[in-house]
Amino acid sequence: MNRNFLSSIYFLPGLLSFFLLSNTRILETISTTVSISDGKIEGIKEVSGVLSFKGIPYALPPIQSLRWKAPQPLDPWTGIKKCTVFAASPMQADPAPFSMWSQEFLIPKEPSDEDCLYLNVWTGARSVNEKRPVLVWIYGGGFSSGGSAVPIYNGESLARKGIVFVNINYRVGIFGFLAHPWLTKESPYNASGNYGMLDQVAALQWVKKNIAHFGGDPENVTIAGQSAGSMSVNCLIASPLAHGLFNKAIAESGASFLRNSPLAPRVSQMDLKQAEQEGTRIAVELKTTTIDELKNIPSDELLKKVRFSARPIIDGYFLPESIPAIFNQHKENKVALLTGWNEDEGLLFGPVKSANDFKKDIERQYGSDAGALLHHYPASSDEEAAGSQLKLSRDLIFGAQNYVLANKINSYQPNVFVYRFTRKVPGTGEYAKYGAFHTGEVPYALDNLQFVNRPWEAADHDLAKTMSTYWVNFIAFGDPNDSGLPDWPRYDLGSKKIMDLGIHPAARTIPDSTSLNFLASRLMAD
Secondary structure, three states, X not given: OOHHHHHHHHHOHHHHHHHHHOOOOOOOEOOOEEEEOOEEEEOEEOOOOOEEEEEEEOOOOOOHHHOOOOOOOOOOOOOEEEOEOOOOEEOOOOOOOEOOEOHHHOOOOOOEEOXXXXXXXXXXXOEOOOOEEEEEEEOOOOOOOXXXXXXXXXXXXXXXXXXXXXXXXXXXXXXXXXXXXXXXXHOOOOOOOOHHHHHHHHHHHHHHHHHHHHOEEEEEEEEEEEOHHHHHHHHHHHOHHHOOOOOEEEEEOOOOOEOOEOOEOOOOOEEHHHHXXXXXXXXXXXXXXXXXXXXXXXXXXXXXXXXXXXOOEEOOOOOOOOHHHHHHOOOOOOOEEEEEEEOOOOXXXXXXXXXXXXXXXXXXXXXXXXXXXXXXXXXXXXXXXXXHHHHHHHHHHHHHHHXXXXXXXXXXXXXXXXXXXXXXXXXXXXXXXXXXXXXXOHHHHOOOHHHOOOOOXXXXXXXXXXXXXXXXXXXXXXXXXXXXXXXXXXXXXXXOXXXXXXXXXXXXXXXXXXXXXXXXXXXXXX
């Protein structure tokens, strides 16, 4: 598929079907009813002409005896399963807007349920032989929240541009990441936790098996995600269980290369022993003495009673070793990469500290490295210290993580493209004070500004058109560039050229590579 062909899909939706159906042999057409490996499903035809299939099951419901088990294969069904509305979001706390995130960035208020292993497909294809490039989107939410029905994750816009768009649900929080010696013992692979990650693998296996029925190419799959979704992308690149399921990756604001820091908690993996100790503590708190008792606690009761920090686990199965160790041994899955982070996505866990308190904290936490760290993140005044705290938080949680990911992939792969999203997202009232905030780039990249209630300007629509075209080109070809777009140079360790995605997108040298190099050299996980 070349770029001109992809453009014809976007601008002339009927042209592709005409060319394909005028071929000498009759091709299988795609309609609102599709036969997949487990049975027939029925979707709908959107006004745009895109076909959407929502709430497609990809594994058995992980409930009752299947709670805290790896996803299990479906039982085939007879008849036609209606797949016209989103399934329930994963079980989690009730969504409520907070900080910079309005309702459009959150799951619907209802329903949510443990029975959540479903995915959604949008396609503009009319023949199974079109072999359109495929995007599988993985949501963020700190591994404790999120879902595929979040409005900004809608796939129709990119499907109109020639992509088969898939987004998935996976288990979050205690339902997706609880480890315990009981669970490890009953597991056929001698590990526990990481159920949310195994859900992602199962969804990718479903895509491999079924996406051709929607006109997609199972050999041209890009995984993409933001925040915890981006960390998931990093984990999937590292996991041997995901081998052969994708060949490109988009990682927006998140990876897992640096050690935990008091200034940036929960950014690395924990090992299985640590995770089992946490699970044992929880079981004791809940006064359970068997695995069956634990599995029989109602889901809403678990949410109310348990404080749980979810994250991927080095379990010897999904992650045989830590992500840095896997990459250092070149055992990761090989991909082309598009990655980056946002200018103003520093997240402070507590109030802003004064210059004096900030310097004391740095000296206590970083010892002999404190002076050098304060050189990169100075605190000569309270105002300067406030800015440095936000920048250090941004770089520890996101910037340095994705920077290291880009450097690791670039060591063997020239097709690495790095961005910095700098557009101050428009807002009114409380939302006006946030800049290029965490998650702010997603509706631009997925061309979904229409789902977010903000005072968009012409410049925002132009940026969304540019960014979504870059993303589509990368998904299709492993290179975001095309005629009519500002040139996005390949990233390399020498020039460190990145794309500044602001009102006027332009290439520039990464402005803070010395700070990022310092963090990477001092705080890289073992």
